[in-house]
Amino acid sequence: MTALASQFTHAPARDAECAPVCAHCRLPVPKALRPATDGPAFCCTGCEAAYSIIHSCGLDGFYAIQNRDSAQSRAVGASTHRFSEFDDPAFTRLYCTQAPDGTRRVELLLGGLHCAACVWLIERLPRIVPGVIKATLDFRRACVEISYIPDAVSLSEIARTLDSLGYPPHPARRAARRHIRQLEDRAMLVKLAVAGACAGNIMLLFIALYAGMFEGIDSGHEQLFRWAAMLLNTLCLAWPGMVFARSGWAALRARTINIDVPISLGLYLGGIWGILKTIAGHGDIYFDSISALIFFLLIGRYIQQRQSRFATDALELLFSMTPTSARRVRENGDLEDISTESLAIGDIVEVRPGDVVPADGTVLHGESRIDQSMLTGESLPVTASAGEKLAAGVLNISSVLRFRVDATGEATRIGRLLRTIENAAAQRARIVQLTDRWGAWLLYALLGLATATVLGWWHISPLLAIDRAAALLIATCPCGLGLATPLAMTAAIGGAARKGILIKGGDALERLAANSPRRTVILDKTGTLTLGRLTVLDWFGDESVRSLVRLVESKSLHPVAIALSSMPTPPSDAKISSLTEVPGMGIEACAALAEGRSCGVSIGTERFLQSRGIDIPHSFRQFCHSALQSGQSPVLIARDGICCAAAALGDPLRKDSADAIQRLQNSGWHVRILSGDHPEIVARTARALGLGSADARGGVNPEEKLAFVRDLSADRTVVMVGDGVNDAAALAAASVGIAVRGGAEASFQAADITLTHEGLSPILDLMGGSASTMRTIHWTIATSLFYNVIAATLSILGYISPLLAAIIMPASSLTVVLICLRARRFGARAEQTHLASEIEFGRARQQAVIS
Amino acid sequence: MSVLYIMVPLAFVLAGGALIAFVRAAKQGQYDDLDTPALRAIEDDQ
Structure with a gap:
């Protein structure tokens, strides 16, 4: 389908300047379809249908917007799908929700969305299809929510209209679960707002209090500000602050420790101690630091939550495959x-x-x-x-x-396979989050320090001792630590996305950079190392027959036919009068040439031509033999009963495969090939790439791939790179799964990382980027620990004051944020060296040409 | 400066109002999708 479509879009490009363009998609219109009179011309019936719907509803504004927008073609496939299954009661039960006012709601995922004009058009659906009440599009998720009256319009009609406009719909599953997550996101945003409002207002009150420390302040005003700050801080602790208290408490109950334990200890001890001091009317209070801590830490949590939405997206695989x-x-x-x-x-x-x-x-x-x-x-x-x-x-x-x-x-077999994918994803040993490891260490250190402070000062004054301990816990609150990892990961993921590397979760980067001495990259062959589709690699004999072959083969959906019909050659103006396809053998056609003569064409295997009584010369036999020897499929072409040309078809290696493997090996990775294809072909590919036969295995089914990856990952970091459904289970089971461009939807879902640029070179960028990101994170942790040590020393010695805490804490957070911005480059250095080597290569070639 | 005894509570009331407005906006889902409305802005309904 895609091959046909791309052939369709590329073929007539040559006469694009003079030919009229399609009124809907603006592709050139083929000669046969050009209208005699002045009027809109169309390249296909799909576009004509889409245009007539848009035009008859008075929505021509669509084309105006589209013209303003980046000119992008939007060829509409003339689909014949009736979508009658959308009216099935089973379908309604699964995907639709009934509103109390008798309307029905459904969420549909749409293909083919690309610009603002699509949003405009789809949200006009109530004007196109009577009975639809409302259509709201979420552009990023490519999901439209439609409310309609089931008595007035059937869902299949809505689906057909969307399809004929060029947006084939699929039902969106698990809408209920997404709704719950949406509520969670909203609740978090509200908490963030409350914390921010409290922190900001407390800061204002404290500016007055600090100024009062130096300039003098009326004691009535001082009490007013202290009480006001206390009220706000109590609100902040009782609402947004509970996030940390709940998580810390849950960890303690499970007899483990996470970073929230020291955080909530500091927040609540300081908060309660501050309330007592406000009531007493004198003493240091730290409400400004406490509320700012809650605000900053919540920002970190919010970022983390949004990020993990992407990663925890349930494996919704069956949808894309069956x-x-x-x-x-x-x-x-x-x-x-x-x-x-x-x-x-x-x-x-x-x-x-x-x-x-x-x-x-x-x-x-x-x-x-x-x-x-x-x-x-x-x-x-x-x-x-x-x-x-x-x-x-x-x-x-x-x-x-x-x-x-x-x-x-x-x-079904695929259903069982998907189950193993889901299990593999769930079982993957999650490495303990970096911050949690540090959090445990910090908790012991802080608790030890706090106890020592209390004991040390107790004999002087018990009140003073508790005061110092509270100050210590607030001033050393690991705020920078809480912000560091999520911020750096977000920056890195953003930086990687700009380079065409989509990373689902920060933990994949962490696992990728894990400094294990035994590291293996497993590469799938078909679609990963190779292009994954048959292509004409070699042509032998008469060149002039090429365009005729392309025309005949464009009528068939066989992979060989698709390969032959996407050959680069001028289009033929002959007409096919009859065509027969013999499964597994070849294709036969009768074509009327432009000069009025007709000719017969037979395209197929050696056996096919022989069965038609066509004599095959020795040179053609030899060509077929050598093609078979090198793992390619030969095709013979006969015109009017005379064998005149032959083509060798194969799945070519990607240009950068050999180079990428070489560079992976240079940086210490053990590279292996694991493929479901025939062992002989796999071995030949491995040889072409310079890999030993021990490192290449063919004929491996999906279950064996999974077992292989599991065995290997027992004692080493395993990176699996693949593209197909057959790789999906292994992708999910590997330490890090990478899906390459052009792969199956399932592989994207199962993988941690998806490459959107062709080829394997982005993997090298990824390796470099993950290492530099982890370096950045270590830097931020070191910095925030440095600030914490200063703050701890000051508070144990009794030199800390609310003002000092209010300076140290934002300074620490700001430094952390600034360092995190470094991660945005995502391994830029690696790219520069890559560029440098390319320049070097270019120079060497120039030298060679000159000499 | 005793005006502060009125101004500080008044400021709280104002801030509280803004907060309530934000919470309502968030609960209505106005922050759920931050990408599509930007594209929707080019609409000009006849």
Whole structure:
């Protein structure tokens, strides 16, 4: 589908200057579709349908906005999907919520959103589809919430309209859970606001008090300010401050220690002691420091919470892999669309070419080629005929199949695989958070110091002793420590995102930088080291037949056909009059050429051409033989019964694979290849990349991949790099899982890190970036500890005062924030050296050319 | 300066009002999605 689409968008680009452009997507319009009169022209029926909907509803403003916006093409695939499964009662029960006023609400995830004009258009849905009351789009999540009247409009109609506008909808699962998280986020924001308001106002009151210390203050005013600050501080402790008290208490009850224990001890001891002193009317109070601490620490927590939303997103995998609808064959032979959820064992289902199989089953009628690469990683399709097993999630390529359902949903092979992925993700040994490790150490140190202070001062005055201990606990509150890790991680994740590396959680960076002497990178072959799709690598014989081959092959969905039809060659103006596809063999067509002559074309395997009585010359046989030898698939082309050309197809290595492996090895990583593809092909790839045969394993199924990664990670850091569903379980089980661009949705969900730029070189940036981020974090921790030591010394000796605490604490936090900004560069140094080496390489090449 | 005995509580009332307004805005979900409204601003309804 994507290959076809990209071929479609690239092919007519040459005559783009002179050809009229499509009124909807602004791609050039093919000759045959150009209108005779002046009027809007369209490149396809999909665009025409979308345009007519928008135009008839008087929403032409869409195109005006789009013109103002970055000009981006929006080709609409002419989908024939009816979405009738959206009206199924099972579907309604699962995804829709009924409002008390009789309307129904549903959340749909949309594909194809790209600019502000999309927001404008989708939120006009009530004007396009009568019966829709409201449509609200969340652009970042690509999710639209629709309220509609079920009696006036069916959900399938809404879905069809969205689809024909170019935004294919999928139901969004677990809306209820997301709602709970949304409430949590709001509550945290409110707490942050309360803490901020309290801290700010207390600070104002304390400025007056500090000024009074030097200039003198009316005692009535002083009492007023102290009481006012006490009230605000009590509010701050009783509401936002409870976050720390609750978490610290929970840790103590579980007989462990976290950073919240020393924090809440300092906050509440200082707070209660301050209240007593306010009532007494004299003595040092630290309300300004306490409320500011709560505010700063909550900022850290808020950032952390938002960050982890991304990471803890439940593995919502089934959605992306199995279709939402199935075409069931009724007893009387009729076909009906039902939702996949309501499929039962024993049902008979039809899958058309290009459809994904919705459930596990046994083929009853038909013979077709199926693409299992999603599930097994095999690069070439296999044949399925009556009696053979089909697994949910595989793609049917060439012809219609009917099969009996043997297992559905979670019981399918892919369902079981997903379960292992979820388990692997849950079982991954979470390393103890850095701050928690430090927090435990700090707690003992602080408690020891506080006890020593009390004991040391007790014989002078018990009141003074408690005063000093309270001051110590407040002044040494690990505020910088609480801010350091989340801030540095957020800065690093932001910096990485700008370089096309999406990191789900900070702990992945921590594990990546863990200084283990035994480190292994496991690379998947198909789609990771290679491009993951068949491409014409070599052409032999007549060049002029290329455009005809491309035209014929553009009619088929077979991977070989897609490879041949995306060859770079001028488009042919011939017309296909008849076409037959022989599964597993080849394709035959009759084409009418521009000069009025017609010719027959046969494209296929050696056996196919021989079966058509075509003689294959020796040189072509030799070409086929050598192609097979080097792991490629040969295709022969005959025109009018004469073999005239041959092509070798293969899955080429990415340009930077060899270089990236070399550099990984140089920086101390053990590099291995683990693939589901044929062992022979894997071994050949390994040789081409300069890896030993011991480091490459082929023919590994997903379960074996998972076991392999588990075994290895027992005593070393394992980084798994992959792209497919077959890698997903291993990605989740590895210390760090990295999904590469162009991979399956499931691999993105299971991985900790996703690369959005082509190729493997971003991995090197990532390694450098994670190391520099951890250095930054260590720096911030050292700095905040340095401030804490000063504050502790001062308070034990009795030199601390509220004013001094009010200076030291923000100074420490500010330093931490400034240091954290360093992490935004995310390994810029690594990039510079990369650039430098490229410049070096360029110079060397120039020298070579000159000499 | 005894005006402070009125001004400080008054300032609290004002700050409290602002806080209540913020809490209400947050509870209505006005801070849930900070990206889409920026894109929505280009709308000009006929």
